[in-house]
Amino acid sequence: MKKLVFVIILFVFLLPEASDAQCAMCRAVLESGEEQSAAKGINNGIIYLMAIPYILVGALGYFIYKALRKNSPA
Structure with missing residues (x-):
């Protein structure tokens, strides 16, 4: 596990x-632009915005799992 x-x-x-x-x-x-630093910044922003909801849902799932496991009779 x-x-x-x-x-x-x-x-x-x-x-x-x-x-x-x-x-x-x-x-x-x-x-279309010469400067690639803007493209990298946009990519990092997209990844940041994409990752936060997954982290929050994962943490919520973990705490629910721990709470249910703590209350189980086994």
């Missing part, structure tokens, strides 16, 4: 590094 949790946590933390998400309009505007 601990191995599975470790693999899931590792997957969750490494997945945002591999994703490079932009909408079509943002990509078109940013590719």
